[in-house]
Amino acid sequence: MLNSKIPRHKLSKENQSADRLSDLQPGEKGRILEIGGSEQFRLRLIEMGLTNNAEVCVDKFAPLRDPVELIVRGYHISIRGIDAQKIAIERLS
Amino acid sequence: MNYSIAIAGNPNCGKTTIFNALTGARQHVGNWPGVTVERKSGKYKYSNDKIDVIDLPGTYSLSAFSAEETITRQFLIDDKPDVVINVLDASNLERNLFLTTQLIELGRPMVIVLNMMDMADEKGLEIDTNTLATLLGAPVVPVVGRNSEGIDLLKEKILRVVSEISEKSRAIKISYPRDIETEIEKVSALLAQDNLSGFSPRWTSVKLLESDKETRDDIRALDSGQAILNQVNTSVKRIELLFKDTGRAVLAHARYGFIQGAIRECVVEKIVDSVDYSRRIDRVLTHRWMGLPIFGLFMWLMFKITYDVGAIPMDLIDSGVAGLMNFFSRLLPDSMFASLVVDGAIGGVGAIAVFLPNIFILFFIIAILEDTGYMARVAFIMDRIMHNIGLHGKAFIPMIMGFGCNVPAIMGTRILESRRDRILTVLINPFMSCSARLPVYVLVGGAFFPKHAASIIFSMYVLGIVVAIASGKLFSKTILKGMSKPFVLELPPYQRPTLRSLMLHTWERGYLFIQKMGTVILVGSILVWALGYFPTKVEVERDYNSERNVITAHYSQEMDVLTEKYDASILKSSTAYHSVMVPYEKSERYQELFTQFNDLKQENSELETAELYALRQQEVGDITEQKWIGKIGKIFEPIVAPLGFSWRESVALITGFVAKEIVVSTYGVLFGVGEDVDEGSQGVISGLRSSGMTPLAALSFMVFTLLYTPCLATVAAIKRETGTWSYTIFSIVYSLGLAYSLAFGIQYFGGLFQWLS
Numbered sequence: 001m002l003n004s005k006i007p008r009h010k011l012s013k014e015n016q017s018a019d020r021l022s023d024l025q026p027g028e029k030g031r032i033l034e035i036g037g038s039e040q041f042r043l044r045l046i047e048m049g050l051t052n053n054a055e056v057c058v059d060k061f062a063p064l065r066d067p068v069e070l071i072v073r074g075y076h077i078s079i080r081g082i083d084a085q086k087i088a089i090e091r092l093s
Numbered sequence: 094m095n096y097s098i099a100i101a102g103n104p105n106c107g108k109t110t111i112f113n114a115l116t117g118a119r120q121h122v123g124n125w126p127g128v129t130v131e132r133k134s135g136k137y138k139y140s141n142d143k144i145d146v147i148d149l150p151g152t153y154s155l156s157a158f159s160a161e162e163t164i165t166r167q168f169l170i171d172d173k174p175d176v177v178i179n180v181l182d183a184s185n186l187e188r189n190l191f192l193t194t195q196l197i198e199l200g201r202p203m204v205i206v207l208n209m210m211d212m213a214d215e216k217g218l219e220i221d222t223n224t225l226a227t228l229l230g231a232p233v234v235p236v237v238g239r240n241s242e243g244i245d246l247l248k249e250k251i252l253r254v255v256s257e258i259s260e261k262s263r264a265i266k267i268s269y270p271r272d273i274e275t276e277i278e279k280v281s282a283l284l285a286q287d288n289l290s291g292f293s294p295r296w297t298s299v300k301l302l303e304s305d306k307e308t309r310d311d312i313r314a315l316d317s318g319q320a321i322l323n324q325v326n327t328s329v330k331r332i333e334l335l336f337k338d339t340g341r342a343v344l345a346h347a348r349y350g351f352i353q354g355a356i357r358e359c360v361v362e363k364i365v366d367s368v369d370y371s372r373r374i375d376r377v378l379t380h381r382w383m384g385l386p387i388f389g390l391f392m393w394l395m396f397k398i399t400y401d402v403g404a405i406p407m408d409l410i411d412s413g414v415a416g417l418m419n420f421f422s423r424l425l426p427d428s429m430f431a432s433l434v435v436d437g438a439i440g441g442v443g444a445i446a447v448f449l450p451n452i453f454i455l456f457f458i459i460a461i462l463e464d465t466g467y468m469a470r471v472a473f474i475m476d477r478i479m480h481n482i483g484l485h486g487k488a489f490i491p492m493i494m495g496f497g498c499n500v501p502a503i504m505g506t507r508i509l510e511s512r513r514d515r516i517l518t519v520l521i522n523p524f525m526s527c528s529a530r531l532p533v534y535v536l537v538g539g540a541f542f543p544k545h546a547a548s549i550i551f552s553m554y555v556l557g558i559v560v561a562i563a564s565g566k567l568f569s570k571t572i573l574k575g576m577s578k579p580f581v582l583e584l585p586p587y588q589r590p591t592l593r594s595l596m597l598h599t600w601e602r603g604y605l606f607i608q609k610m611g612t613v614i615l616v617g618s619i620l621v622w623a624l625g626y627f628p629t630k631v632e633v634e635r636d637y638n639s640e641r642n643v644i645t646a647h648y649s650q651e652m653d654v655l656t657e658k659y660d661a662s663i664l665k666s667s668t669a670y671h672s673v674m675v676p677y678e679k680s681e682r683y684q685e686l687f688t689q690f691n692d693l694k695q696e697n698s699e700l701e702t703a704e705l706y707a708l709r710q711q712e713v714g715d716i717t718e719q720k721w722i723g724k725i726g727k728i729f730e731p732i733v734a735p736l737g738f739s740w741r742e743s744v745a746l747i748t749g750f751v752a753k754e755i756v757v758s759t760y761g762v763l764f765g766v767g768e769d770v771d772e773g774s775q776g777v778i779s780g781l782r783s784s785g786m787t788p789l790a791a792l793s794f795m796v797f798t799l800l801y802t803p804c805l806a807t808v809a810a811i812k813r814e815t816g817t818w819s820y821t822i823f824s825i826v827y828s829l830g831l832a833y834s835l836a837f838g839i840q841y842f843g844g845l846f847q848w849l850s
Contacts, residue, residue, distance in 0.1 A: 009338075009339075012337065037579075038579075039339060039341070039342075040158060040579065041579040041581075042342060043156060043158075043341055043342060043345060044158065044579055044581050045581060046342055046345040046346065046349075047153055047154040047156065047191055047345055048153060048188060048581060048583075049187060049188045049191070049349065051345070051346050051349045052346060054349075060379070061381075062379065062384075062473050062474050062476065062477060063379065063380070063381055063382070063384040063385050063474050064385075064474070064477035064478070065477070066476070066477045066480075067473065067476050067477070067486075067580060067582075069379075069473065069584060073185075073187040073188050074184075074185060074187065074216075075185045075188060075583065075585075076583070076584040076585075076586075077581065077582065077583050077584065078472075078473050078476075078580075078581075078582045078583075078584055079579075079580060079581055079582075080476070080480070080580045083579060083580065
């Protein structure tokens with residue numbers, strides 16, 4: 001288990017004003033700039049392939065609008081909206 | 094030669110299918126020590142060799158974030174299987190390779206299995222297996238696990254790797270950015286001086302740079318541990334400074350760098366005109382408006398099938414148990430031992446065995462939900478709701494299952510990945526009103542609220558849900574605070590399940606239930622039997638036999654009077670009879686008198702039976718009062734008196750601890766109707782009504798039954814799944830306390846309302 005003293009990762013200055021994954025609507029794509037939040041959360045996402053520079057497409061929302069389904073590296077993954085807010089992205093058209 | 098292999102891979106990669114294809118039916122399911130993660134092992138034979146196979150839990154990485162990851166890591170390091178079989182989903186290669194990069198570093202001989210080749214083909218992925226093998230430094234075997242294609246080749250490759258172990262050492266390493274490699278070398282150099290057996294120095298250094306707690310603890314225990322850790326701390330600081338991120342994150346990114354390079358070299362993606370069936374199905378099943386109603390329909394069907402189809406063999410098992418009881422009671426001379434075997438063991442276990450079909454059917458349906466991939470969608474669509482109670486979306490399934498029986502439901506919490514979620518779901522599950530509690534509501538509700546029985550019963554279910562939600566919120570804010578895992582859920586493509594794997598899954602879980610019946614429930618049933626059997630000789634003050642004689646004498650006298658009257662009437666009417674055409678015995682007048690007399694006779698004997706029956710009820714009640722069970726009931730009577738309960742309720746509740754359906758049969762015994770009663774029995778209903786129980790007490794009795802300590806089997810399941818006595822005892826105390834407070838509240842405040850009206 002991770003040491004609980006490990007601080008939460010704050011987004012770097014240049015990424016703080018960037019769009020967040022939670023801003024994307026179904027069908028929209030983005031490129032991950034940086035993931036904030038607890039070390040455990042960040043690592044889980046990175047291990048699942050949501051690395052910096054990875055392309056992410058929002059596939060759809062759950063019936064109650066949360067969580068959100070994403071397509072990354074050719075497979076489908078779901079995270080909560082509150083966590084999607086911690087992911088800084090650059091919109092791709 | 095005998096050797097051992099371990100199968101590792103991501104969840105949903107078809108690992109278990111490969112395991113089943115290798116071992117066939119020769120497998121054993123147990124638990125990893127101390128945790129509720131299933132441990133599957135099996136064997137197979139290949140060219141005179143015996144091979145032991147372990148199916149490791151599915152994991153995305155070896156970071157030791159979860160019990161599954163820790164187990165996998167620990168097993169690979171400590172048990173050193175001769176070969177590690179890394180199963181990859183060929184249609185989702187990129188993410189699957191992440192675990193592979195970590196396995197390579199562990200340094201065990203490996204065979205890579207590219208599973209689901211058919212799906213990769215459909216996606217238009219062309220994989221150059223030779224290049225991949227060179228890049229990963231391990232043989233690559235493409236297979237389609239579902240129809241065992243390529244399994245023989247896999248067995249051959251495994252054998253070849255085993256026989257070549259000594260000749261070849263691994264030459265492949267995952268290369269990291271140069272600045273990291275420098276730090277790895279510095280740490281490895283120090284480690285090499287210590288000549289650590291069993292650890293690959295590279296793996297250990299990488300883990301140390303990732304600030305992996307367990308590896309650090311291992312190193313700290315060494316003589317030169319502090320010196321190594323000092324170097325590690327400097328290296329970690331340097332990496333963090335250079336990359337502006339933690340060592341773990343940097344290394345994880347670097348692994349994906351390696352993977353992307355490998356994919357570029359050996360995968361060609363053709364553009365194919367194929368239909369993504371999975372997305373099409375999802376468009377309906379997780380649809381904005383239809384998703385939830387469809388899920389509701391599936392849940393309803395699951396219930397319907399479980400109980401309707403399960404009811405068919407129920408009668409068969411019931412009569413089987415009855416036959417068995419009959420057989421043994423004839424075989425054994427009438428003795429204490431006979432009663433122990435027949436009433437205690439067979440009767441007790443038999444009462445639970447009738448639920449076996451339900452449980453097996455339920456597990457079969459759950460296996461379908463899991464194997465098709467729908468379970469992940471359940472988590473997806475229910476997460477918003479379950480998140481409110483601090484739970485993962487998947488936790489909804491065991492909660493719903495709880496309406497059937499809490500035992501399989503609590504065992505079903507294994508579908509949850511985090512231990513904290515599992516414990517929370519286990520703790521609130523008993524409040525979901527299981528089917529065994531229904532007969533109690535029907536009996537008591539029917540006896541005291543005949544007009545509103547249905548709404549009273551329904552409100553019991555609602556109360557159970559409310560208590561479960563409230564308790565869930567309470568626990569997640571107090572005793573289980575802060576242990577929550579981030580919600581990261583893969584939604585794998587839908588798959589057609591194989592019957593074989595469905596059967597295996599069903600059997601594995603059903604077997605655990607059978608095991609429980611043979612142990613905990615058997616002992617519990619014998620205990621309740623003993624409490625009701627001893628002491629064998631009891632003194633009853635009232636002379637029931639002479640009272641019985643009085644009743645019999647009274648009614649036979651009545652009968653004599655009746656006969657006399659009848660004879661007189663016949664004589665009178667026959668003398669007055671004059672017709673020659675019709676003999677007297679056929680006359681209307683005679684027929685009339687005859688029927689009249691018969692009716693009176695019958696009425697008389699019915700009255701006699703009823704009076705004897707009522708007496709017998711009182712006698713059995715008096716006798717039971719003298720037995721241990723009654724004495725215990727008496728002891729607890731003052732405690733339950735504020736709830737409006739008598740010693741009878743206290744006995745019923747105590748025996749209900751073995752299984753809640755026993756509450757009804759205990760009432761049967763207490764009111765002398767016999768054990769073989771159901772909720773519609775008039776004897777018990779009239780007994781309850783005349784026992785002095787008030788409707789208010791009846792209501793608090795139902796609430797108490799709903800909430801109090803789950804039955805013995807459930808307690809055993811809680812112990813098994815939480816793995817500790819502390820949570821088990823907490824569950825018992827919490828539910829007992831809650832039941833008492835609520836029942837008391839109803840009695841107390843209800844009393845106020847009665848006074849007002």
